[in-house]
Amino acid sequence: MSKDIRIKKGLDIKLVGIAEKNTTNVSLSGVYAIKPTDFHGVTPKLIVKEGVNVKAGEALFYSKSDERLLFSSPVSGKVVELIRGARRKVLAIKIAADTTQEYKQFETKDAAKMSAEEVKNYLFAAGCWPFIKQRPYDVIANPNQAPKSIFVSAYASAPLAADLDYILAGKEAELQAALTAVSKLTEGIVHVSVGANSNSPLSKINGVELHKVFGPHPSGNVGTQISKIDPINKGEVVWFVTPQDLVIIGELLLTGKFNASRTVALTGSKFNNPQYVTAIAGANIADVVANNLENDNTRIISGNVLSGVEVKEDGYLGYYDNQITAIPEGNDYELFGWTKPVFNKISTSRALTFSWLNPKKMFNLNTNTNGEHRAFVVTGSYEKVFPLDIYPMQLLKAFMYKDLDEMEALGGYEVAPEDFALTEFICVSKQPHQKIIREGLDLMREELG
Amino acid sequence: MGLKENLHNLKEKYRGTKMAPAFNAIHTFLYLPNEVTHGGTHIKAADDLKRTMNTVILALVPCLIFGMFNAGYQHYAAIDGSLRADVLANFFTFDNLWIGIIKVLPLVIISYGVGLGVEFIFAIIKGHEVEEGYLVTGMLVPLIVPVDTPLWMLAVAVVFGVIIGKEVFGGTGMNILNPALTIRAFLFFAYPTWMSGDKVWVQGAVERANEIAAGSTADAISGETILGSYAQNQDVIYSTFDKFMGFIPGSVGETSTFLILLGAAFLIFTKIGSWRIILSTFIGAAAMGLIFNQIVAADIITESSKFYGLMNTVWWEHLMIGGLAFGAVYMATDPVTASQTNKGKWIYGFLIGFFSIMIRVFNPAYPEGVFLAILLMNVFAPTIDHYVVQGNVNNRLKRAKVKTA
Numbered sequence: 001m002s003k004d005i006r007i008k009k010g011l012d013i014k015l016v017g018i019a020e021k022n023t024t025n026v027s028l029s030g031v032y033a034i035k036p037t038d039f040h041g042v043t044p045k046l047i048v049k050e051g052v053n054v055k056a057g058e059a060l061f062y063s064k065s066d067e068r069l070l071f072s073s074p075v076s077g078k079v080v081e082l083i084r085g086a087r088r089k090v091l092a093i094k095i096a097a098d099t100t101q102e103y104k105q106f107e108t109k110d111a112a113k114m115s116a117e118e119v120k121n122y123l124f125a126a127g128c129w130p131f132i133k134q135r136p137y138d139v140i141a142n143p144n145q146a147p148k149s150i151f152v153s154a155y156a157s158a159p160l161a162a163d164l165d166y167i168l169a170g171k172e173a174e175l176q177a178a179l180t181a182v183s184k185l186t187e188g189i190v191h192v193s194v195g196a197n198s199n200s201p202l203s204k205i206n207g208v209e210l211h212k213v214f215g216p217h218p219s220g221n222v223g224t225q226i227s228k229i230d231p232i233n234k235g236e237v238v239w240f241v242t243p244q245d246l247v248i249i250g251e252l253l254l255t256g257k258f259n260a261s262r263t264v265a266l267t268g269s270k271f272n273n274p275q276y277v278t279a280i281a282g283a284n285i286a287d288v289v290a291n292n293l294e295n296d297n298t299r300i301i302s303g304n305v306l307s308g309v310e311v312k313e314d315g316y317l318g319y320y321d322n323q324i325t326a327i328p329e330g331n332d333y334e335l336f337g338w339t340k341p342v343f344n345k346i347s348t349s350r351a352l353t354f355s356w357l358n359p360k361k362m363f364n365l366n367t368n369t370n371g372e373h374r375a376f377v378v379t380g381s382y383e384k385v386f387p388l389d390i391y392p393m394q395l396l397k398a399f400m401y402k403d404l405d406e407m408e409a410l411g412g413y414e415v416a417p418e419d420f421a422l423t424e425f426i427c428v429s430k431q432p433h434q435k436i437i438r439e440g441l442d443l444m445r446e447e448l449g
Numbered sequence: 450m451g452l453k454e455n456l457h458n459l460k461e462k463y464r465g466t467k468m469a470p471a472f473n474a475i476h477t478f479l480y481l482p483n484e485v486t487h488g489g490t491h492i493k494a495a496d497d498l499k500r501t502m503n504t505v506i507l508a509l510v511p512c513l514i515f516g517m518f519n520a521g522y523q524h525y526a527a528i529d530g531s532l533r534a535d536v537l538a539n540f541f542t543f544d545n546l547w548i549g550i551i552k553v554l555p556l557v558i559i560s561y562g563v564g565l566g567v568e569f570i571f572a573i574i575k576g577h578e579v580e581e582g583y584l585v586t587g588m589l590v591p592l593i594v595p596v597d598t599p600l601w602m603l604a605v606a607v608v609f610g611v612i613i614g615k616e617v618f619g620g621t622g623m624n625i626l627n628p629a630l631t632i633r634a635f636l637f638f639a640y641p642t643w644m645s646g647d648k649v650w651v652q653g654a655v656e657r658a659n660e661i662a663a664g665s666t667a668d669a670i671s672g673e674t675i676l677g678s679y680a681q682n683q684d685v686i687y688s689t690f691d692k693f694m695g696f697i698p699g700s701v702g703e704t705s706t707f708l709i710l711l712g713a714a715f716l717i718f719t720k721i722g723s724w725r726i727i728l729s730t731f732i733g734a735a736a737m738g739l740i741f742n743q744i745v746a747a748d749i750i751t752e753s754s755k756f757y758g759l760m761n762t763v764w765w766e767h768l769m770i771g772g773l774a775f776g777a778v779y780m781a782t783d784p785v786t787a788s789q790t791n792k793g794k795w796i797y798g799f800l801i802g803f804f805s806i807m808i809r810v811f812n813p814a815y816p817e818g819v820f821l822a823i824l825l826m827n828v829f830a831p832t833i834d835h836y837v838v839q840g841n842v843n844n845r846l847k848r849a850k851v852k853t854a
Binding site: 013015159231233234235299301305306307308310325327329330331332333334335336337338339342345346347348349350351352353355365366367368369370371372374375376377378379380381383389390391393394409410411421424425426427428429430432433434435 | 453456457477478479480481482483484485486487488489490491492493494495496497498499500501503504578580581582619620621622623718719720721723784785787789790791794834838841842844845846848849
């Protein structure tokens with residue numbers, strides 16, 4: 001059964017630096033780092049101490065709210081440093097990798113014969129639960145709740161996003177095993193969506209409902225798909241997993257090894273050869289981008305340009321990320337930049353901005369804000385890039401003045417920060433939409449559960 | 450480049466001081482700032498508020514230039530009616546422009562000078578950046594006042610409008626009423642004898658009337674607007690062409706429906722102005738005009754009534770005369786004070802048009818209603834939005850109920 005998802009509202013941001021479809025293996029980095037900050041809303045309780053040796057798949061810490069929720073080391077090696085911030089908050093756990101990797105051996109399982117409880121415990125033990133996330137609130141799924149359905153988006157529409165068809169090719173067995181296991185976790189349906197013209201390995205998977213996705217970004221965002229297929233109401237929970245994380249779960253089921261390596265797209269105009277590499281979660285950025293990056297006034301982003309996190313070259317790949325983007329910093333002045341005709345930047349208006357003339361053009365955008373932060377003034381523009389059945393500006397304002405009743409009524413349960421990435425991109429007032437949404441969701445989670 | 454570096458150094462030097470907002474306001478007009486994104490999206494679209502505001506100003510410039518010529522043309526044509534026989538030959542003359550330069554430009558300068566002065570002072574006191582809202586307001590104000598408005602009145606009104614209309618609410622983006630219309634309303638209610646009547650619309654008419662009162666024998670200059678003539682059930686001497694192109698007395702920038710429609714086309718094309726509001730305002734006005742025409746046609750209102758003149762005005766003529774077109778295109782579309790939802794914009798615009806014509810016909814003191822109608826709907830815009838948004842909320846609740854049932 002297939003149900004198509006078609007959206008019209010949205011915007012494809014076309015940038016230079018699409019990754020070419022060839023993959024090189026990056027040699028093992030010296031040091032890896034796991035950042036608990038990648039797991040939003042989790043307060044880490046450390047299991048390891050500085051100086052101990054861990055195997056790949058061995059737990060480093062658990063969540064304060066649920067001690068079954070383990071977080072595993074992606075590599076085997078020695079814990080060399082615990083970096084702490086204000087109030088002794090753990091910011092990163094650094095592990096010096098062994099030259100030959102050792103894996104903690106888990107049982108291999110036939111997913112089809114497992115019960116829901118067995119799947120849960122299996123994923124807990126191997127540290128694979130963090131791959132399962134939930135809405136509302138866009139955090140790691142609460143295992144005590146029952147999701148009404150589970151979503152997997154195998155279509156990435158974000159700017160320069162890794163081509164999921166390419167990086168998943170040949171992983172049918174892993175994906176099938178993982179989806180069979182994951183589908184045990186819900187009484188409802190597992191929805192898998194693929195691009196309109198895709199030859200995704202996921203289109204041959206059994207036991208799921210397949211959807212084809214048409215339309216501009218954010219059609220690939222799982223939030224858009226949830227809202228079109230099975231929107232979240234108050235009191236309901238939906239879980240979602242990314243396909244690249246399903247591969248890790250699948251490999252665990254088939255081989256008993258926790259192998260957090262994934263294909264990562266190096267994208268953006270500051271890469272000499274935008275392409276794919278294989279890297280392990282938490283890898284050192286410098287090692288991953290070695291001999292490829294032009295690091296001269298460059299913004300390096302773990303993730304995509306809309307929702308990714310800024311990292312330095314000595315930083316580390318995010319736990320969930322399968323993309324590193326490098327674009328020029330825009331820290332320069334531009335004479336009469338506020339009024340002169342603009343040809344080299346993207347705009348959704350036509351106010352002497354001419355990106356509408358050439359919709360196929362690839363732009364080389366930098367990080368300049370193109371203006372200063374202001375109060376909300378312009379109306380009606382967000383709606384054109386926002387496909388959810390929600391009033392975006394009204395919701396943002398409710399999130400800003402923290403009226404919980406309104407946040408709930410206007411659709412706060414249905415959104416995640418990434419849904420507001422496009423509205424933030426086009427915002428004339430340069431408001432930090434994703435930050436507003438993130439803080440509002442945290443408040444809702446605290447106050448409303 | 451030397452200038453760029455020097456200004457950058459100055460900016461760093463003034464950072465955090467009281468003068469920083471004032472300096473930055475000027476600096477950012479020269480250079481797009483070197484600010485980069487942090488957190489959130491790493492790239493941003495090209496548009497900012499300055500560009501948005503500037504687009505509206507560009508759309509207003511033709512009206513301003515036309516208004517300057519028209520100021521002179523109406524002055525000379527009032528003295529020598531024969532000029533009206535050949536409008537095109539007698540309109541774009543330097544004499545006309547000169548009147549515009551000495552009468553209209555000072556209005557623009559006072560409007561911007563006083564208004565931006567107030568904005569700068571508030572920015573410095575409150576320590577925020579100078580916001581761009583006044584760029585458009587400052588341009589709108591001289592275009593919606595009669596040409597003979599004394600400069601001191603305008604200055605007082607601008608101070609009132611910017612402070613009470615905008616700054617007390619928290620500045621650009623926070624105001625409930627359109628600041629330009631607040632200024633216009635202040636002028637109207639504070640100086641009613643000056644702002645209404647049949648003198649103030651043509652340059653020189655007031656002075657001449659005073660001279661006559663003092664014993665001069667010169668001919669009086671009539672400064673009557675079309676609406677004034679209709680309201681007094683007098684005949685109107687202007688052709689439809691004159692009315693559409695704008696060769697008629699009226700506030701400085703409001704007369705040329707043709708140029709206003711060009712501006713509207715530009716605003717809609719650039720996606721800055723809301724076509725929903727513009728279109729629905731015209732529809733609303735046409736609807737009310739048609740209703741009045743029907744009332745007259747049904748002989749409910751006869752020629753003896755004082756409302757007859759304006760009620761009998763053909764509905765499409767209502768769209769061209771007075772400030773309706775200008776209000777619909779440039780004032781009603783102000784995104785801060787208009788309805789913010791697309792559905793709400795239709796309702797908001799329609800009611801503005803509807804009430805404009807209603808007030809125009811029934812207002813005994815002053816035959817124009819556009820600015821009052823827009824201000825009225827400014828107040829009701831949040832209410833309209835509330836019900837539109839509530840529809841979305843109710844759908845969400847319904848969805849949840851169907852699920853549980």
